[in-house]
């Protein structure tokens with residue numbers, strides 16, 4: 046720290062870079078140079094200079110356990126993606142860089158929409174939070190029952206909501222770990238099939254409502270189901286999906302238009318269609334052990350209409366909250382502190398100390414099952430080894446259909462355009478990127494990655510304290526705005 050602050054000019058340059066990375070705590074370090082040159086004359090209009098300097102770039106990791114500042118940025122973007130589909134959004138002050146737009150017409154706020162939670166079926170009894178009730182009471186007048194492994198099939202505890210035993214099976218040997226891994230691996234396909242069946246259900250329900258025979262093909266000509274979803278890793282080790290689904294009308298001349306659907310297509314119809322589709326859909330699973338299995342949704346199933354009175358921004362926040370979590374978060378735990386700075390670069394020796402709470406046994410067993418199945422020919426191509434720590438879940442945590450709202454890429458482009466437009470003064474000589482959107486200029490750059498993370502614990506501590514100050518300033522500004 047002393048070394049860093051002893052050179053005031055160097056410190057300011059470095060602190061400026063840290064700020065530009067959004068206070069990322071494990072920035073990617075690049076060495077190289079960039080310049081902006083006039084397309085016709087070749088005259089250099091801006092350059093980063095000699096190329097000895099290190100450029101810090103945000104790691105951009107979505108996970109809260111890896112980089113809290115980058116995860117916070119991601120969560121805000123996720124909120125915009127979710128909320129824009131329910132309320133619309135307009136990009137104010139785009140200026141000449143209209144290409145960077147993440148706008149969604151605000152008429153979408155009047156489209157019928159539902160909020161659905163789709164769960165996995167039961168794979169065996171687990172310790173559960175019952176709102177203060179007994180976990181698995183002995184049936185009235187019944188004797189204490191035992192499973193074939195001699196484990197008592199009841200639990201008289203009243204578990205708290207943060208109890209570490211929650212989600213653990215009463216008997217691990219009775220739990221079908223293979224089914225759980227395969228269910229996780231195929232939940233994406235199960236959802237895809239659900240979105241196809243929804244149109245069949247819509248056609249059937251539309252026939253009832255309109256009194257005319259409506260085919261799937263004709264329903265697809267007038268209705269589109271747009272959605273956004275997040276996958277939440279449950280403590281028992283399977284995934285739940287939280288989905289915002291919205292009904293749009295289809296314009297025959299402009300497939301990109303976002304129109305309200307016909308009046309007979311309301312939220313009740315959409316909710317009913319999703320419920321019907323989820324009830325019938327299934328995916329045959331591969332069989333590494335000779336058992337036939339089909340992935341289906343569980344019976345704990347919740348669909349409710351999002352009404353005009355609902356706080357749609359809050360609902361978006363509820364979904365965004367899951368976007369920075371990891372499906373295998375319990376295994377993932379916090380990254381050890383000494384992994385945050387580049388020990389090799391700093392030339393420091395010594396072993397790594399890890400202070401971790403061991404994961405619950407059933408989650409360790411699930412990850413081991415996924416790793417074991419990865420080598421089985423029936424599971425070839427499922428990439429289970431890579432996703433063993435997510436218990437076989439292979440998809441993204443956050444995803445959406447194309448027409449639901451804006452994209453993460455569009456939001457990033459808007460942010461970049463805003464940053465460039467609000468930079469003090471005219472484009473400075475040292476900033477080639479200020480010319481990125483200038484058609485008369487070409488930006489040439491060459492960078493080489495030299496490492497990840499800060500090069501000393503001192504830098505990391507300084508970066509973290511800058512991040513803290515930034516967070517406090519932001520909070521103070523927000524409180525000021527509220528007052």
Ligand SMILES: [Zn+2]
Pocket residue numbers: 069070071072103104105106112114115116
């Ligand atoms: Zn980061």
Ligand SMILES: [Zn+2]
Pocket residue numbers: 171172173180181200201202204
């Ligand atoms: Zn229990």
Ligand SMILES: [Zn+2]
Pocket residue numbers: 192193194195196216217218219
């Ligand atoms: Zn058992």
